[in-house]
Amino acid sequence: MKNTSFLSECGKLLSFAKPYWRQMAIAIGCMVLYTAANGIQISLIKPVIDKLVSGELTTATTTALPAIDIDPQTDLKKNTRSPLSEFKKNTLNKFSFIGKLRERMTRSFTSIGIVIAILAPVIFFTSYFQQYYRNFVRWAVVVNIRNKVCDHLLPQPLSFFENRKSGDLLSRLTNDVAVTQAGLKVLFDEVLFLPMQLICGLVLAFYFSWKLSLFSLIIFPVVFIPAVLIGKKIKRHGKGSLRHLSELTDAFREIFAGIRIVKSFRMEDEERREIHFIGERFLRRTLKMVKAKSLNSSTNEFIYAVGLAAMVILGGYVVMSHQITPGELGGFITAIGFMVITSVKKIAKSYTGLQESLAGANRVFELFNIESNIKDSPDAVTLEKIEEGIFFNNVSFSYEGKKEHVLKNICLNIQKGEVIAIVGESGAGKSTLVNLISRFYDPTEGSIAIDGIDLRRIKRESLLSHMALVTQQTFLFNRSLYENILYGRRDATMEEIQHAAKAANIHEFILSLPETYDTIVGEMGVKLSGGQRQRIAIARAILKNASILLLDEATSSLDYESEKLVQDALNNLIAGKTTIIVAHRLSTIQHCDRIIVMKQGQIVETGSHASLIHDDGEYKRVYQLHSNALHT
Known part of the structure; x- marks a missing residue:
């Protein structure tokens, strides 16, 4: 055998x-x-x-x-x-x-x-x-x-x-x-x-x-x-030697990715000991293999x-x-x-x-041997355009290997062209809801549909072509500014890229650089500030010109000056699009068409800023806490 x-x-x-x-x-x-x-x-x-x-x-x-x-x-x-x-x-x-x-x-x-x-x-x-x-x-x-x-x-x-x-x-x-x-x-x-x-x-x-x-x-x-x-x-x-080598590779990756934290907490010696420990295990297993090979x-x-x-x-x-x-x-x-x-x-x-x-x-x-659990169904169709909107029908979701639901019986209708905000305390399920719209995950129970078609019956490539995502943790490739913006649409012209950069309030900054659009941004965009990285990501989304925008706390980590520039860029991005905003700073969402308030995986309130403040519920409580934090 x-x-x-x-x-x-x-x-x-x-x-x-x-x-x-x-x-x-x-x-x-x-x-x-x-x-x-x-x-x-x-x-x-x-x-x-x-x-x-x-x-x-x-x-x-x-x-x-x-x-x-x-x-x-x-x-x-x-x-x-x-x-x-x-x-x-x-x-x-x-x-x-x-x-x-x-x-x-x-x-x-x-x-x-x-x-x-x-x-x-x-x-x-x-x-x-x-x-x-x-x-x-x-x-x-x-x-x-x-x-x-x-x-x-x-x-x-x-x-x-x-x-x-x-x-x-x-x-x-x-x-x-x-x-x-x-x-x-x-x-x-x-x-x-x-x-x-x-x-x-x-x-x-x-x-x-x-x-x-x-x-x-x-x-x-x-x-x-x-x-x-x-x-x-x-x-x-x-096989054991390769497993330990894998651990060693991962340890080095973590150290280099978090080198600022390592140095700020003066943990060089501790990390060095960890590397030495893993290296010794790798050496012991490798020497056993070398011993067998030498004997043969x-x-x-x-x-x-x-x-x-x-x-x-x-x-x-x-x-x-x-x-x-x-x-x-x-x-x-x-x-x-x-x-x-x-x-x-x-x-x-x-x-x-x-x-x-x-x-x-x-x-x-x-x-x-690993099969993807997110696949197009045999009868999947191409989504040509969006006429109506996004509809959640009794959606519940739990992460793999966990029984507790992160989302519970979500029923929500988002009309075409509507701008809605999703707010709530940390862990309420806001980002998970956005990830379900992108079909990064499938609901554990219930369904999500666009124009009455279950997302599982829409080809993923077609679905994602209608969506643009801007997150708090902006990812930029270690390539030029031109290539990072071009990621939004590979067939875009230079004129279209510059137009997107202008709408994102980043064009003038790019022109001030010695190599302008050919400037390499460094790993994870390290050569740029947080606001500059965010505006590059917004330019990328503007260039894609998707009909659905998903903004996951896109301004939460910025200073107020950068936030103003980013918010202006977001306003240019949002115009005429169906937009879902996951917000941490409530001051940025007061003019949304509708605000969805979540708590412990459920929708507890829905309405405009004015109506929710008037109702004296969860939103008002969170808003007052946020206001008090700003004035202290």
């Missing part, structure tokens, strides 16, 4: 190479030619050694022309013909042209040298192309895996990212894919190439001596058994040395007993030592290396 799992994991990894099958075919073809050319070169060892032993060297140095062909095999093995020798003789008799070709190729050192020279460019070109295309496919697959992970993760719902550490996701996309890449190298290099070299070496070994070849086959299981046993440990420790490698080296020694001793015996020629022994030892045993040793090492890589590949593949 575990072997099947191993093969299926390798198959899953290789499946990413399907788009590049042509390149793989070229690589495999070149591998075959390269291996065959090397095999022919090794086969020429036999006539070279035999001619040296029989005195051919003397003859070759005294004549310019090829010497008389001497077959030392006839002298040494007149009465010791093996079944394989008879088979080779009969085969050569049937295909006489092969025998003649072999005779011409090996009748002198000159002819042998010419053959080797002819093979040299074949080896050069086949070696080059098989290496190039193997590496082409390997790197293309790595990029393909990262792309597919990205394609799979980005459509995941907001809850997916909220419930996972971003450092863990980053580690899987970097560290785990890097380990997977090493596995791809094993698959596309060793697994494809070494079996060819092994088969070629065995063919040559049996050609030289079938008896010695049968004996050498004993080495195979001796090498592979420890590799299989140790490989399981390597995979287990490798050392075992292979021992078996290789003992096996080669046995081949030399046994080979010397059969040569002395005139069962094979010195040339056949030299060719056999070369084929076994440099092709067969080397290939077996590398294959065993590759198996353990592949187990380590599969630990990383499995962590990457785990991401593909």
Whole structure:
């Protein structure tokens, strides 16, 4: 069962190479030619050694022309013909042209040298192309895996990212894919190439001596058994090592993201100790894997040395007993030592290396097994335009894994073009309600509809094209101001971008910068003030020109001067749009068409500012608290 799992994991990894099958075919073809050319070169060892032993060297140095062909095999093995020798003789008799070709190729050192020279460019070109295309496919697959992970993760719902550490996701996309890449190298290099070299070496070994070849086959299981046993440990420790590396990545991410807090509270030593602690756990688990790999490698080296020694001793015996020629022994030892045993040793090492890589590949593949719970229904429709508005019908909602409802039986109608404000104490469910409109989550109970169509029956891409979101925590990419505003609509012209910036009260500031719209804002917009970042976000929303605006406490963290500029920009943004404002500062919402007051996940009051103040309810209480805070 575990072997099947191993093969299926390798198959899953290789499946990413399907788009590049042509390149793989070229690589495999070149591998075959390269291996065959090397095999022919090794086969020429036999006539070279035999001619040296029989005195051919003397003859070759005294004549310019090829010497008389001497077959030392006839002298040494007149009465010791093996079944394989008879088979080779009969085969050569049937295909006489092969025998003649072999005779011409090996009748002198000159002819042998010419053959080797002819093979040299074949080896050069086949070696080059098989290496190039193997590496082409390997790197293309790595990029393909990262792309597919990205394609799979980005459509995941907001809850997916909220419930996972971003450092863990980053580690899987970097560290785990890097380990997977090493596995791809094993698959596309060793697994494809070494079996060819092994088969070629065995063919040559049996050609030289079938008896010695049968004996050498004993080495195979001796090498592979420890590799299989140790490989399981390597995979287990490798997965644990990657898990600790993920924790280390996440810890560094948190420290760098919150470096101001770390320094302001003088927590450098504490964070350093935490990093050291995680690093030591990572080191301990990694050393266990290194120990297993070292044991496997050392075992292979021992078996290789003992096996080669046995081949030399046994080979010397059969040569002395005139069962094979010195040339056949030299060719056999070369084929076994440099092709067969080397290939077996590398294959065993590759198996353990592949187990380590599969630990990383499995962590990457785990991401593909995660299915999004926010999907378009099979009968989803495109929302062309909004004619009526947004309607909440007995909507309740609770976050994944929690029984308590954040929203309870919400019934709310928001008419097209209406500007409403949602107010309430912290934790009342204001932002959650906005997230449901964007369909970042689906209601646990009830439904939300636009123009009578349930959001779950509207294509998400179509739904979000009608919405623009501006939040308190404005996010800007570490790109130019131009690119950050362009995020609102990718096909916008420079003139449209400048128009949006003017409406957001940020154009003049941008022109005052040395690089104007090409200015890089820094990570998270760190080079800009809070008000400037907010106005860039508003310019982005203005450029999108969406029919529904969602403003989630867009001015709550600003000073009053910045708030004035941002509020003017928001007024330009709101004009003619259906707008939902989540407000903390009640002074900014008094002119809204309607104010929705929430408490503990429920709507407790609805009305205009004047009517709610007159009713002497929850809104008046919150408003008075807010007013008192401003005057103290």
